[in-house]
Amino acid sequence: MTSFHFKNQENLSLRQRVMSDIRNAIIQGHLKPGDKLRELDISQQMAISRGPIREALRDLEALGLVVSSPYRETTVADVSKGEVVDLLIPIRLQLEIHALKQKHSNWSETMYQSLRDIIDIMKSAADNGDLASLVEADIRFHEIVVSSEDSAYTQQIWSGIVNRLRLHFIKNTKLFTDLARVPAEHEELLIALQNEPFDRIEKLWTQHILQDDCLLCFHDDK
Amino acid sequence: MTSFHFKNQENLSLRQRVMSDIRNAIIQGHLKPGDKLRELDISQQMAISRGPIREALRDLEALGLVVSSPYRETTVADVSKGEVVDLLIPIRLQLEIHALKQKHSNWSETMYQSLRDIIDIMKSAADNGDLASLVEADIRFHEIVVSSEDSAYTQQIWSGIVNRLRLHFIKNTKLFTDLARVPAEHEELLIALQNEPFDRIEKLWTQHILQDDCLLCFHDDK
DNA sequence: GATCGATCGATTGTTGACAATCTTCAAAAC
DNA sequence: GTTTTGAAGATTGTCAACAATCGATCGATC
The missing domain is CATH 1.10.10.10 (Winged helix-like DNA-binding domain superfamily/Winged helix DNA-binding domain)
Structure with a gap:
């Protein structure tokens, strides 16, 4: 109990x-x-x-x-692997890409700063081998991107999906061998956000999520 | 029954x-x-x-x-047109396509019968000019396709999205000029479900949803 | 011995009273 | 005249008692 x-x-x-x-x-x-x-x-x-x-x-x-x-x-609740791969991850990706598209023209400096702060947290978490904090920071990074004043519903769906994804990922926490890759990769994303055109950002982001999420759900196969 | x-x-x-x-x-x-x-x-x-x-x-x-x-x-709550077009409709489509893919190999006869019953209701609603019943039947048709025992969460998201779509469509109910097209189109979908390969179903379904949903949200532009 | 039905304990559903918090609006301070 | 403060009223948050329902258990009947 x-x-x-x-x-x-x-x-x-x-x-x-x-x-x-x-x-x-x-x-x-x-x-x-x-x-x-x-x-x-x-x-x-x-x-x-x-x-x-x-x-x-x-x-x-x-x-x-x-x-x-x-x-x-x-x-x-329980989550099936099929649901994760075929439903949750694609919808999550779609939500984040949509948020990125909407915000692309008018990112605020304070938002960039928030993302930088989170990356710092990621780095120290990676140094200390603190997986829980690392995952938390990872989620927070993406949450900031999705956050929006005008449609709270978007973030509502996103939260549900991410929670459900975590529910599935609990089963296999022994992965994430290279913790330092997480802050490094998010730093790349941030730089792209500041400098690159949208289609480039979209491509990077898609790669990032498919890799990040599937990393876990494909390893418990064997 | x-x-x-x-x-x-x-x-x-x-x-x-x-x-x-x-x-x-x-x-x-x-x-x-x-x-x-x-x-x-x-x-x-x-x-x-x-x-x-x-x-x-x-x-x-x-x-x-x-x-x-x-x-x-x-x-x-309120819904913006951008959210409808860029988010709700694409996610709805993705959910239904996923459900179709999962069920494609093992549709049951009782499910076909349910869909046929609903099409009958659509026809009489169209004859009587009963828009409310027609919309209700339309939603029920798709709900049956999405319904599933193993992952209730899928249907939960779907319901939220469809409710939110309806919330937006209330604003302009003067459309839907040709009511008879609704049962006809769903009949086509049902026939395809029974006979066609999956990629063909996917194509028809995508066409159907984009047309059906966007019909309303693109007309209140001017 | 197997099946059906009543009863009991456990758990969720509902209620009305009470507490905490927010908004409004008017009076006082500057 | 503008800002601040602080009651008053309205509204949501919390509580503990009571009601409804479900599942298991135990007999009775065949």
Whole structure:
């Protein structure tokens, strides 16, 4: 049985904190596909009422991390390899390319700076062999590219897909042998963003995602 | 047999009924983008407590039909034309093509029959000039193709996208001049499904969706 | 011995009261 | 005249009790 604990998130609602905690427990592999999530258990462990737990579970269901049927317990979701390769990765790519196209003409300096900061985080994570932080930074990098004021729905779909991808990648964490390649490759992407024409960026980006994502899902074959 | 409108919602949970009611109100245009949805108002209007209302609103938010921020009221979402053309339609196409590819080898006779039934409904709707039923049947046709046991998440994304497309199409309902074309075209698709090789199906399907969806979103230009 | 049905415990669904937070608007300070 | 402050009202967030439903268990019947 996994125990949940709050981090420094005093300003967030309980629902958001619960959702974040359970999501992390799933993504870090403490909860595995098929594990049962009972509202009463969780509420007692966290010493709060069932209301926010229910809502958090519904949020996780919308993200595709959890499945539930009426009057029956909800369980941690599972992801098939076919879905990852044929659906999640292509859609993710399409979402990011679309975001890049929309932003191409008017990138702000502050956004470049955010990306640079993340690359720095990647570098130190790679030096320390901290795979978790590296993955986190990788996702954050792409999240910034996708983020947009005018259509929150885009980012909503993107988040769900990336979470689902992570759910699949938990199964094989022994990979990523060359950690230093991650910051190096993202640095290339950033430079291209600043200097190259769009079609070149599109090509690089496509290569990057197909390589990055498929790296993991193709290795568990043998 | 398969009553396609399930009016009798007595067996569903309140949350599902509320969600369905609000969704219909949005999709039918009774609620317009920007309209406020207050929990207390709705709960009094429906004579139930706020709990199921809250959960229904969260479900609608996950579907992209509603937006909300903490401690502030939730409102009906809006969709930009750029998002429809560059994002929703391509992703929808990708989802359906993927589903077609997966099912291509083992379609069941009951599924063909379901599609035939829907085409019949389309025909009578077209004869009666019943645009609402026609659209409903159109969506149901494609929903059956996307439906799948093993990955509910696929259909979840698809539903959100299609709902969001409808949200945009509400603005211009004066189109669809030739209603009879809708059942005819779906009949062609069904025949292809039964007889043609996959790449031919893929081509026809792509044509169909781009035409069908863009029909509406390109006309409100001027 | 197998099958059907009632009962019980466990779990989710619903409710109304209470708490926390945001917005508004008017009065005070500068 | 403009800005700040701080109540008041409205709205969402949280809680604990109660209701509805499901699955398993145990007998009764054949």
